[in-house]
Amino acid sequence: MSEAALAQKIDDPGLDETAAKLTPERIRTTINRVLQQENSARLKAFVGTCVSCGLCSDACHFFLSHDRDPKYSPAGKVKQTLWEMIRTKGNVSQEFIVRAATIAYTECNVCKRCVQYCPFGIDTAYLMTVVRRICHLLGVTPLYLQDTSHSHASTFNQMWVKDDEWIDTLQWQEDEYRDEIPNLRIPLEKEGADFFYSVIGPEPKFRTQLIGQAAVLMNECGVDWTMPATPGWDNSDMSMYSGDLEIMGRIKRAHFETARRLRVKRVVMGECGHAYRSVYDVGNRWLGWREMPIPVIHALQFYWEMLKEGRLKVATQMEEPCTFHDPCNVVRGMGLHEMARDVVRAFCSNFIEMEPNREQNYCCSAGGGVINCGPPHTKTRVLGNRVKAEQITATGAKVLIAPCHNCHGGLEDIINHYKLDVKLVFLIDIIYAHMHKSNAI
Amino acid sequence: MTGKLALWAGLGLLTALFVWPTLFVGPALSQDDMTHIITDAFGVKQRPASVFVHDEHNIKAEIEDDCWLCHHFDGKNPDPMDSSAGMPCVDCHPVKADPDQTPLMQAFHKQCKDCHLEKKAGPIACGECHVRP
């Protein structure tokens, strides 16, 4: 391992202690199993086509934030991980695996921006997930991320929320917001409702007001909705990012099956990016569905629909200058950027674009499971996204809208570290504050 | 007397050598000092004219008396009794040929290369003939 790599070494028992138990035999057979049996055609095409021109570099916020250090370029990360695994036919050391895991889990957000910069369209994010898969099978995963995956495996939600706590939380939020909207309901287990509203684990755990605000929105829009009282309510999916595809499949199936059990026409999900990737891009494919087995729409799509149908009405507009962060998974992942702007413009009179924006936006550096790797790796992602801080500062905006939980967490740390004078909100925060509430007292 | 006879014989031989061929090739071409194949038929030239020292070539190839071999009427079956010597090649081989004709450039190339390849002698690659001055 090079000196530079050693200097960056971060203590994470999930990586160090697990790697220390690996035998060369196990490393070799695991790598070859993933490279030759689980992945093949795309992997071969991507690796065999890369002319190592380095043109992908300008895409990566880690590369740009580290003053163009090539170790952080997309191709540079592949060189330090997959190329070496392929070249040595899996004969790599424990230290190599730790370094590979550190790169794949904490220095890449699998945001796919580099796909848009590679002249061939090589999917470097996919290559990083292959590395993650290898590390997962070797048991070398960041401790906090693995804990999250364990939570998924045992509770079907991301944050160890117990079954009764979930119901309690919903009823508490119902109570809480009845102060303002007396007829507010959060209908539980209503079979045959139009849709079921699914959220991610952190919402009941520590961002509960988002559930209450969503209930207000549903109430005002007069929609027929429900929430499940059973596991399957959580749409999030950190196993997808840790490389535990088997658990990913199980929790996705639980989510879709809950929708089926409630006989809803579709699922509406809260402001989360990676969950959308999981239901629309990765989890559904693992389960053998070309598209989603039951339509799932993202909050941005839902707000837009309500606005266009005239159910959601604007009462006042926010006048503070605001800007909008495009979350990778619903913008590069679903193209919801124009819908989001329609909603933002409806509620904000002074909207300023970041540069670059839309599908070219820089990632928040928290996505791809990176923020779930926990405190040991916070510095990595915050220092690795100086460009985001510069991008936000350049807008001069006082309010930053980020309609995604991971983005939110990442941007919060960036705002604190770089001391940015900007207030971070979800889009529902603005909608809630500025919508017309006919049922309010 | 013998001196006079020798003089006449010599003159006769010279006449035979130089005048006799001109009866066939016509006065326009005097091949004894030909060094390149010169033609204006191609318009703008892409390569230098092909080197071809007529007499030297024919001596080396031992075809001094077989004009008909190259100066043919029917390229596939050249006839010793039927020589086209004296006619410009382009008369039968226009630059842009009909399907039953061989275009001029191919005619030149085939004329030289086919024989060279057959005899395993002489130039066959582009720059061997189209030598830069």
Added chain:
Amino acid sequence: MHSIYTFVTGPLVWVAFLVFIGGLAGKFVYLTSLAKNKDPYVFSYLHLKYALRSIIVWLIPFSTRNMRLNPVMTVVTFAFHICLIIAPIFLLAHVIMFEEAWGVSWWTLPDAVADVMTWVVLASIVFFVVRRRVVPEARYVTGPKEFVILGLVALPFLTGFLAYYQIFDYQTMIILHVLAGEAMLVAIPFTWLSHVMLYPMIRGYMGSEFGAERHVKDW
């Protein structure tokens, strides 16, 4: 000379083209059948319109953000590829050889133009070599293999140029030229030069995923 020249311009050309085309065809069959077995959804997401959109957009200079961010590289890369492909195919001497062998011929470039294009190819390769030595992100991922491949691409043009101007021994140079060209053709299926075929394959798939599934531009 005769036997070497006729060998390299005869049977060896056949061998080179067979390896080149057969190798690429084999690679295509291998990758697609592998994808059918292991990555079957590659085929379910293929979408003709978005595949073509991606392939075409990335063939237009300055159409993508990254091309605009790296204008010099964009100009050089496009000039290089255009000249690399056009010059040998429409070179008068090459067409004449095909015409004499098979009786087929096509439009040709004036030699002066082909000359300039050869210069462009060689200058571009010098640029690529320098770039790979100087630009950190390119240098970091560049190994000896990359320079060998660039050399393989440069050689046919360099020897062709020297042969055309009859610098050094012509007969040696023309044989080297033919051999260099054949070596490059043979190398294509087995190195990243295979991007000649994998470019449309990867772009087609990623373009489909981005365009049809994610409803977003892949540039």
